[in-house]
Amino acid sequence: MAEEDILRKIGSISRALDSIANIEFKDLELNRGQYLYLTRVFEHPGIISDRLATLLNIDRTTTARGVRKLERAGLIFKEDDEANKKIRHLFVTDAGKKLAEEIEKENVYSNMLVTKGLTNDEQAQLRKYLSILEKNARENWNFVKNGGKRKY
Numbered sequence: 001m002a003e004e005d006i007l008r009k010i011g012s013i014s015r016a017l018d019s020i021a022n023i024e025f026k027d028l029e030l031n032r033g034q035y036l037y038l039t040r041v042f043e044h045p046g047i048i049s050d051r052l053a054t055l056l057n058i059d060r061t062t063t064a065r066g067v068r069k070l071e072r073a074g075l076i077f078k079e080d081d082e083a084n085k086k087i088r089h090l091f092v093t094d095a096g097k098k099l100a101e102e103i104e105k106e107n108v109y110s111n112m113l114v115t116k117g118l119t120n121d122e123q124a125q126l127r128k129y130l131s132i133l134e135k136n137a138r139e140n141w142n143f144v145k146n147g148g149k150r151k152y
Contacts, residue, residue, distance in 0.1 A: 010133070017110055024106060028099055029073070035103045037066045038092065041076050042100035046089040057141045075099060 018033075025035050040055055041047055047055075053063035067090065070076045075096035081087035092100055115123050144150065 006133075013114065017114070020110070021103075021106065025103065028102065030099070031069065034066055034070060035099075037063070038070055038075055038096055039100050039103050039107075041070075041090045042092045042097060042104075045091050046079075048087055048089060052090065057138060059145065070096070 021035060028035075030038070036056055037052065040052055044051075044055070049063055049067055050060060052067070053060045056063065058066075067076065071078065074093055076090055076092050078088040078090060081089060115126070118126065140150065
């Protein structure tokens, strides 16, 4: 299988699951992608926006916009850093925690459905391979976002 085919399949899986999540999370009044920000803040209490952007491979401006929307919705809040007042740590509110837990249930369910038919060993191998792909993609994302030009 050519590399392009691998990326197309990964993209197709990602778009399908993203579309499902956006439909299912519409009832939770979360706009496109906001559930990603909410769950990562839930998983990493006290994370700062720059680290959140890096974790999600999303630019800082888009991340800041998403964080503001979640803050206005009462799902997350910011706390000043004790040592550096320019740094603001992100935390989920009680309402945010409740939604994040619902979103996590969907994630577990989707993982179960898409890995159906794979043995535990095959799932472990898949996780290993995907971690390598993610690392490579993150390195390229950082290179390009910092002004690098890839040579094809």
